[in-house]
Amino acid sequence: MQKATIQLETLSCPSCLQKIENAVKGINGVNQDSLKVMFNASKVKVDFDSEAVAINDIEKAIEDLGYPVVKSKVKPA
Amino acid sequence: MQRYILSKKNSITLISAILIAFAFFGRFSLDNMAIFNWSLIIASILGVAPIAIQAYQALKVKVVSIDVLVTIAVIGAVLIQNYEESAIVTFLFLFGSYLEQRTLNKTRSAIKELTELAPESALKQMENGEFEEVDVDDVDEGDILLVKTGAKVPVDGTVLTGEGHINEASITGESLPVSKKVDSEVFAGSILENGTIQIRADRVGEDTTFGRIIELVEEAQDSKSEAERFIDRFSKYYTPAVLVLGFIVWFFSKDIELAITILVLGCPGALVIGVPVSNVAGIGNGARNGVLLKGSEVINDFSRVDTIVFDKTGTLTVGNPEVAEKEFYGKNTEEVLGYLASVERESDHPLAKAVLQDIGETTFSTVEETEVVKGGGIVAKIGVHRVAVGNVALMEKENVKLSEKAKKDVERFEKNGNSLVLTAVDGELNVLMGIRDQIRPGVKKDLQKLKKLGVKNLVVLSGDNQGTVDLVARELGLTEAHGHMLPEGKSAYIEKMQAEGGIIAFVGDGVNDSPSLALADIGIAMGSGTDVAIETSDVVLMNSDFSRLPHALGLTKSTSRNMKQNITIAVGVVLVLLASLLFSEWMNMSIGMLVHEASILVVILNGMRLLRYRLRE
Numbered sequence: 001m002q003k004a005t006i007q008l009e010t011l012s013c014p015s016c017l018q019k020i021e022n023a024v025k026g027i028n029g030v031n032q033d034s035l036k037v038m039f040n041a042s043k044v045k046v047d048f049d050s051e052a053v054a055i056n057d058i059e060k061a062i063e064d065l066g067y068p069v070v071k072s073k074v075k076p077a
Numbered sequence: 078m079q080r081y082i083l084s085k086k087n088s089i090t091l092i093s094a095i096l097i098a099f100a101f102f103g104r105f106s107l108d109n110m111a112i113f114n115w116s117l118i119i120a121s122i123l124g125v126a127p128i129a130i131q132a133y134q135a136l137k138v139k140v141v142s143i144d145v146l147v148t149i150a151v152i153g154a155v156l157i158q159n160y161e162e163s164a165i166v167t168f169l170f171l172f173g174s175y176l177e178q179r180t181l182n183k184t185r186s187a188i189k190e191l192t193e194l195a196p197e198s199a200l201k202q203m204e205n206g207e208f209e210e211v212d213v214d215d216v217d218e219g220d221i222l223l224v225k226t227g228a229k230v231p232v233d234g235t236v237l238t239g240e241g242h243i244n245e246a247s248i249t250g251e252s253l254p255v256s257k258k259v260d261s262e263v264f265a266g267s268i269l270e271n272g273t274i275q276i277r278a279d280r281v282g283e284d285t286t287f288g289r290i291i292e293l294v295e296e297a298q299d300s301k302s303e304a305e306r307f308i309d310r311f312s313k314y315y316t317p318a319v320l321v322l323g324f325i326v327w328f329f330s331k332d333i334e335l336a337i338t339i340l341v342l343g344c345p346g347a348l349v350i351g352v353p354v355s356n357v358a359g360i361g362n363g364a365r366n367g368v369l370l371k372g373s374e375v376i377n378d379f380s381r382v383d384t385i386v387f388d389k390t391g392t393l394t395v396g397n398p399e400v401a402e403k404e405f406y407g408k409n410t411e412e413v414l415g416y417l418a419s420v421e422r423e424s425d426h427p428l429a430k431a432v433l434q435d436i437g438e439t440t441f442s443t444v445e446e447t448e449v450v451k452g453g454g455i456v457a458k459i460g461v462h463r464v465a466v467g468n469v470a471l472m473e474k475e476n477v478k479l480s481e482k483a484k485k486d487v488e489r490f491e492k493n494g495n496s497l498v499l500t501a502v503d504g505e506l507n508v509l510m511g512i513r514d515q516i517r518p519g520v521k522k523d524l525q526k527l528k529k530l531g532v533k534n535l536v537v538l539s540g541d542n543q544g545t546v547d548l549v550a551r552e553l554g555l556t557e558a559h560g561h562m563l564p565e566g567k568s569a570y571i572e573k574m575q576a577e578g579g580i581i582a583f584v585g586d587g588v589n590d591s592p593s594l595a596l597a598d599i600g601i602a603m604g605s606g607t608d609v610a611i612e613t614s615d616v617v618l619m620n621s622d623f624s625r626l627p628h629a630l631g632l633t634k635s636t637s638r639n640m641k642q643n644i645t646i647a648v649g650v651v652l653v654l655l656a657s658l659l660f661s662e663w664m665n666m667s668i669g670m671l672v673h674e675a676s677i678l679v680v681i682l683n684g685m686r687l688l689r690y691r692l693r694e
Contacts, residue, residue, distance in 0.1 A: 010178060010181065010182060010185075012174060012177045012178040012181050013143070013174065013177070013346075013349075013350070015140070015142045015143055015312070015316070015349065018140050018142070018313065019135050019138055019142060022138035022139055023138045026138060036299075038295065038296075038298075038299040039299055039353055040185055040188070040295075040298040040299050040353060040357040041295045041299055043295070063080070064079075064134065065134045065135075065138070066079070066080070066083040066127075066131055066134060068084075073214065
């Protein structure tokens with residue numbers, strides 16, 4: 001399991017959270033319970049299995065919703 | 078393509094504003110309905126594009142978002158050829174979200190300032206021995222780093238070579254630079270003001286003290302209270318419900334205009350944003366003022382506190398004894414003080430330090446034949462004089478006669494909670510000093526402020542003897558004071574108070590009293606920032622600054638009030654909109670959207686007030 005912290009551009013609507021949550025939860029290899037979308041910090045924190053899914057895929061899922069990723073950090077969990 | 082459109086949202090907003098203006102110019106100045114209609118149609122299509130894309134993306138992940146409601150409403154308006162409404166509604170929606178983003182950034186600014194203090198790069202020693210600049214993420218524990226004058230210390234570490242002065246304000250709140258030399262600990266985020274040092278990295282990234290503080294504040298600003306989680310759950314079903322309602326209205330009345338107006342009016346914007354905005358601004362204000370509040374639940378609980386318990390007299394007192402009262406008998410006072418200082422200079426007794434500090438500059442004499450009397454004091458020979466320094470028992474032993482006045486003074490000093498140091502030269506009492514721990518400057522005023530803020534009980538629980546504790550309590554106007562307390566006794570006391578219905582805040586240093594800190598409704602740690610107490614408590618007063626306490630309480634009260642105001646505004650606006658739709662003629666989509674966006678801005682601006690909050694004197 002890897003731990004990803006993804007910094008997004010400023011989130012301004014709380015309903016964005018729900019979209020991002022659902023989108024990331026739908027990705028295979030993501031630990032759903034660990035997912036945390038932080039509105040004020042505009043960050044996504046999630047644990048994922050690096051063999052099943054790449055960080056780029058998670059980033060892409062979020063960017064496809066229209067929320068650009070500023071940078072992301074991956075650490076062994 | 079989708080991403081391109083989304084990234085041009087601001088330009089689209091501007092263009093659609095120009096088109097709308099042009100449309101009205103065409104209609105009223107040129108009397109040309111074609112220009113009017115076509116400008117508005119273009120504005121509508123252009124404006125709805127980014128909203129529709131977001132709506133589509135939301136539906137793809139099974140979320141009915143506000144974008145979905147607005148998109149349907151706009152399409153509906155175009156279908157019934159109400160181009161004026163469709164253009165204005167899309168413009169207001171886009172412009173509103175632009176303003177939201179701008180103002181939201183303001184409310185988050187205080188916390189952003191803090192996170193921006195985080196170091197970004199480091200000079201790391203490479204294999205060839207040279208130092209190279211690397212990203213701070215590439216520094217591992219054990220790496221050797223170079224820190225130059227003016228640079229930020231990138232990690233928590235130990236000084237290997239060099240020395241300098243470091244400003245640790247970002248960690249401890251203390252702005253006086255601290256001197257560092259070999260083996261000193263340095264902290265990430267502090268700034269080397271002069272000198273050059275090489276350090277070994279001990280803790281990096283989020284494990285550093287600074288990293289932990291940032292992490293904590295970031296978590297806090299997004300932590301949710303019960304009420305917020307309820308609103309979240311509510312809004313998850315609310316938006317789809319509005320959609321269904323709109324559909325039902327259309328189905329039965331066949332009035333598209335009314336149906337799409339409901340969609341716009343039903344947007345839940347202000348309700349979902351109101352509480353997080355107050356939260357982030359309140360916590361941001363605290364972070365700026367040396368108060369770490371761990372989340373909105375903490376804010377709500379703290380604001381309702383009616384009893385504050387202090388863990389020891391040391392929290393309210395300076396913690397180092399000072400000479401509080403003194404009396405002189407006979408002549409030669411100057412000379413005797415010189416003797417006293419000379420004797421005390423050789424002692425490491427805590428009271429001796431207080432005596433020396435009080436006397437200050439004096440002429441020292443050579444002390445001969447020092448004899449320490451256990452449980453009494455010191456007897457020494459200075460020149461031809463026999464000097465006895467100690468308590469009343471020593472004086473009796475030395476056959477020093479106390480005058481009636483001296484006896485009365487001794488009694489009074491003891492009653493005031495002093496430890497006594499008597500000085501006799503050649504069997505004559507010359508000096509009587511009363512030494513005690515001083516109340517911290519300003520504490521009395523701070524406690525009064527707490528009372529004014531509605532705290533009913535101020536309690537001190539201390540391990541000291543009851544006399545000392547009573548004294549502090551009387552001087553400070555505490556409501557209760559209990560001495561001889563062990564940590565178990567303290568937690569038992571808190572449980573008892575809670576059983577009686579009190580909401581208790583416990584102020585402690587977090588080391589011995591962690592059970593009480595955890596047990597109390599609000600645990601407040603007086604931390605220097607490097608303490609583990611940060612982890613276990615709900616509120617941290619940085620740099621152990623007692624005067625932050627009233628500010629913290631006042632701030633949580635204001636923040637909690639602010640949240641309630643925002644909820645009231647949000648709910649009120651929705652009710653008024655729906656009522657006016659039912660009972661008035663003038664309500665339409667554009668006005669609905671305008672009021673709706675305005676209410677969002679109002680709650681954000683209301684939250685922003687918290688950034689400027691200061692306790693009124």
